[in-house]
Amino acid sequence: MKNIFYLLMGCLLFFACKDSEADIYEGDTMLNFNKGVSGNGFVLNSQTYSDYKISYGALKAVQSNHSVKLVFDASKSTAVQGTDFDILNNASDDLSAGETGGEFTIRIYKAPAVQSGKTAVFKLQSASLMNAGFDQTYTLNMSLTCPVTSFVGNFTNTESFWNNPGTPVEIVENPAVPNQLLIKDYLDVGKDLVLNYNPTTYTVTFADQNTGYFSSANGGFIWLRPSASKVSSFNPCTRQMTLNVYYYIPNVGAYGDQVEKFVGF
Structure with missing residues (x-):
């Protein structure tokens, strides 16, 4: 499932993206x-x-x-x-x-x-x-709003860091946990990405998770967590989901925020 090509590119750029102390902004106060x-x-x-x-x-x-x-x-x-x-x-x-x-x-x-x-x-x-x-x-x-039952099913991972864009995936409800979705085999075969959602706003959260992929170039397992600045959500009516995911290797560095977008078919 992993997009090895993009991950190798990520290795080349990895240390340029390594976590460091943020510069203090000294410019004008501007809105966005x-x-x-x-x-x-x-x-x-x-x-x-x-x-x-x-x-x-x-x-x-x-x-x-x-x-x-x-x-x-x-x-x-x-x-x-x-x-x-x-x-x-x-x-x-x-x-x-x-x-x-x-x-x-x-x-x-x-x-x-x-x-x-x-x-x-x-x-x-x-x-x-x-x-x-x-x-x-x-x-x-x-x-x-539409029921979540009309959302789940087969999707195309149209924009992705982890997969090759265009990869088909299946998103299902977790029958054992309310308001939880599983992207089946997303991180690897037998390794689902677990998502929790708000049933009113359909915003999505997920726990820090070890992808299970070891980057030999950078000497550590790649983990993921939600973006600290961008919200993840899905629309159960249009069957579209956008996840803003922060990929990193603990104590080494980060690939930064990446977009994972899914469109139902």
């Missing part, structure tokens, strides 16, 4: 979406609405108070503000001195929601803070 640039928001049949949080950050702590707005880009969206969703608190958030970020709340309404989903695209705006040159657009996919 700091926990990923897309997400899935769901509303249940039993709900009138559900709330979804979008996080943003400043590259360093602000030294005074600032107001930040979340701006809806209707031209790039299929959802309609005021019908499909609203941005609470007048789409504004106050950054107080010393803070490095905040969040906005999107209220998704059940009545117009559909299982196929609608998208809403957002940008950040502030009269007193500049925007960074990256992570400036956030896309929220909002839909009426």
Whole structure:
């Protein structure tokens, strides 16, 4: 199952990516979406609405108070503000001195929601803070939720560090543990990747896990854990899952965050 070619390339780049003390940022305080640039928001049949949080950050702590707005880009969206969703608190958030970020709340309404989903695209705006040159657009996919039973089945690993892109995989529910999925034989034959999910938001978490693959070039077993900065999630209606995985060798170094994307067929 392992993508040996990419792993060998990873070995060549490995020590350039080795963990080191982060440099202290001394530039301007600029805004960006700091926990990923897309997400899935769901509303249940039993709900009138559900709330979804979008996080943003400043590259360093602000030294005074600032107001930040979340701006809806209707031209790039299929959802309609005021019908499909609203941005609470007048789409504004106050950054107080010393803070490095905040969040906005999107209220998704059940009545117009559909299982196929609608998208809403957002940008950040502030009269007193500049925007960074990256992570400036956030896309929220909002839909009426589908049961997990409609999600599980056969998938293509369309984007991958661990596999050859295009590798077929099977994702199943774990009958012994509620709200747990297994990507069968993903790490190796007989070695599943175990995922836990929130049944309301479909965000995904997973424990630190030894992949079982020994990198002779770097002298250690490759482990994985969730990205510290990007959220993993899946959409049970569209049957798409995106995992943000941090690959590393304990006490040696890291391959860094990598994307594993799965699309059902």
